[in-house]
Amino acid sequence: MVKSPMSAFTAVLATPYPAAGTPIKFDQIVYNAENHYDPESGIFTCHVPGVYYFSYSIHVNGAHALVALYKNGQPIMFTYDEYNKGFLDQMSGSAVLLLDEQDTVYVQIPDEEANGVFAAENVHCSFSGFLIASTIKKEVAASRTEDDVWA
Numbered sequence: 235m236v237k238s239p240m241s242a243f244t245a246v247l248a249t250p251y252p253a254a255g256t257p258i259k260f261d262q263i264v265y266n267a268e269n270h271y272d273p274e275s276g277i278f279t280c281h282v283p284g285v286y287y288f289s290y291s292i293h294v295n296g297a298h299a300l301v302a303l304y305k306n307g308q309p310i311m312f313t314y315d316e317y318n319k320g321f322l323d324q325m326s327g328s329a330v331l332l333l334d335e336q337d338t339v340y341v342q343i344p345d346e347e348a349n350g351v352f353a354a355e356n357v358h359c360s361f362s363g364f365l366i367a368s369t370i371k372k373e374v375a376a377s378r379t380e381d382d383v384w385a
């Protein structure tokens with residue numbers, strides 16, 4: 235009997251102005267039991283091939299902000315906020331992605347031009363993802379140990 239595959243995480247960021255040009259390190263884990271998200275790099279690595287949903291919620295303060303959801307180093311979707319002085323803005327994005335094993339997904343500020351991503355102790359940015367449905371073949375799944383795929 236094969237257990238249903240699991241892959242899900244939510245992580246938050248509580249410090250402002252993460253570096254551009256590198257994945258944002260959402261470093262406080264809310265859920266990451268399968269450990270497919272790495273809080274030290276900010277990178278989710280697919281261990282269960284399938285269809286996934288990813289979302290992010292970002293605060294903006296002090297400057298315009300541009301972020302993108304990246305798959306395997308390529309931006310899939312951009313989200314932009316035009317910042318007006320004196321306000322705290324929010325922006326968010328989400329996408330369904332088809333992933334193969336070892337595909338990577340992360341959120342990144344593409345460049346320093348628009349890096350107003352803001353967070354604080356009670357003003358969290360967050361990054362979440364979860365498996366909607368595995369595309370792994372049943373016979374392959376049956377041949378694998380729990381450590382391979384489901385852990």
Ligand SMILES: [Ca+2]
Nearest residue numbers: 315316317323
């Ligand atoms: Ca705005």
